[in-house]
Amino acid sequence: MDDRITDQDIAARITSSDSVAALAELTTELLGKGSDLAARKAALGALPPEERRGEGRRLNDERVAIEAALAARRAELAAGERAARYEAERLDLTEVVPHLRRGHLHLVTQTLDELEDIFVGMGFTVAEGPVVETDWYNFEALNFPAGHPARNMYDTLYVDLGEPESTLLRTHTSPVQIRVMEKQAPPIYSVMPGLTHRRDTTDASHLPNFHQIEGLVVDEGITFGDLAGTLEAFTHAYFGGDIQSRLRPSYFPFTEPSAEYDVTCVFCKGAGCRTCSKTGWLELGGCGMVHPNVLRNVGIDAEVWSGFAFGFGPERMALMKHGINDIRELVTNDIRFLEQF
Ligand code: FA5
Numbered sequence: 001m002d003d004r005i006t007d008q009d010i011a012a013r014i015t016s017s018d019s020v021a022a023l024a025e026l027t028t029e030l031l032g033k034g035s036d037l038a039a040r041k042a043a044l045g046a047l048p049p050e051e052r053r054g055e056g057r058r059l060n061d062e063r064v065a066i067e068a069a070l071a072a073r074r075a076e077l078a079a080g081e082r083a084a085r086y087e088a089e090r091l092d093l094t095e096v097v098p099h100l101r102r103g104h105l106h107l108v109t110q111t112l113d114e115l116e117d118i119f120v121g122m123g124f125t126v127a128e129g130p131v132v133e134t135d136w137y138n139f140e141a142l143n144f145p146a147g148h149p150a151r152n153m154y155d156t157l158y159v160d161l162g163e164p165e166s167t168l169l170r171t172h173t174s175p176v177q178i179r180v181m182e183k184q185a186p187p188i189y190s191v192m193p194g195l196t197h198r199r200d201t202t203d204a205s206h207l208p209n210f211h212q213i214e215g216l217v218v219d220e221g222i223t224f225g226d227l228a229g230t231l232e233a234f235t236h237a238y239f240g241g242d243i244q245s246r247l248r249p250s251y252f253p254f255t256e257p258s259a260e261y262d263v264t265c266v267f268c269k270g271a272g273c274r275t276c277s278k279t280g281w282l283e284l285g286g287c288g289m290v291h292p293n294v295l296r297n298v299g300i301d302a303e304v305w306s307g308f309a310f311g312f313g314p315e316r317m318a319l320m321k322h323g324i325n326d327i328r329e330l331v332t333n334d335i336r337f338l339e340q341f
Pocket residue numbers: 171172173174198200205206207208210212214252255258283284285286287288309310311312313314315316
């Protein structure tokens with residue numbers, strides 16, 4: 001009698017596999033390079049032609065039968081494992097808990113509060129502006145004339161109101177700078193938190209709806225040194241001493257010179273990973289000296305006053321501070337994640 005494993009043996013082994021992982025191993029054993037089927041296929045060439053065809057067909061039929069049995073068992077096991085996971089994760093939303101646990105503020109709200117507190121402690125006031133903005137405030141007054149190529153830096157969502165592309169969901173909090181300067185004469189020391197929207201594709205460091213906190217200082221004799229010193233003091237106050245920051249030359253139409261504010265990626269410690277797009281740094285915000293055209297647009301004399309501005313991403317700040325490696329966690333609303341903060 002043939003010493004090959006019989007069809008019944010194979011069928012029994014497949015049905016008695018008790019996990020998807022065990023079945024994956026069995027699949028390799030039965031169909032992989034070292035399998036009995038593979039060895040017989042390799043030996044086909046050595047058979048006399050009249051036997052080769054019959055053996056070839058047999059091999060094919062066996063393979064098809066094994067694949068079908070494996071697929072059926074895989075579906076059974078996967079369904080069982082899924083049901084067990086759902087059962088383990090089940091939350092009874094109608095359950096009456098004797099001592100009701102109280103909810104707490106979402107991590108992003110806590111982060112915004114903390115950022116505001118730090119800047120208020122440094123002498124800034126807090127201002128707000130609308131989320132639905134006009135083209136003037138979001139772009140034009142910020143020195144992006146119509147057709148300016150830098151408008152493409154922002155994938156803008158437009159609101160169907162008025163002239164085409166005249167009303168939009170603000171792409172950044174910088175329009176609030178204009179609103180503050182229109183209302184208040186310098187000296188100005190303000191931060192402006194709020195929600196912003198872009199047609200950005202969601203990934204580990206991007207959301208289409210996210211917050212920013214803008215900072216604006218306008219006073220006599222303000223220099224880039226004041227900006228760098230303010231950001232350094234802020235970095236220590238928010239992150240403590242462990243995190244390094246850097247300013248990297250950049251471009252924004254409303255600041256000159258401009259820079260990106262980056263901190264060392266806490267996950268790879270600078271080596272490069274998925275969260276920091278392999279750069280070792282995570283960009284938290286942009287900044288620079290307020291462009292004289294912006295001051296002129298709101299009637300502030302650029303010969304007398306100068307200033308700096310910055311715009312940070314609070315979600316990314318929360319990631320770096322708390323060691324969260326995917327920004328999507330902040331909006332998935334998984335209670336097990338939210339409870340940790
Ligand atoms: C701006 O939006 C400028 N308005 C910042 C600025 C203000 C520059 C004042 C100069 C003076 P930027 O597009 O780089 O710049 O965005 C600033 C920060 O917002 C980013 O560094 C990041 O932290 C956050 N951010 C931007 N896009 C996203 C997104 N899709 N998801 C989460 N955070 C984002």
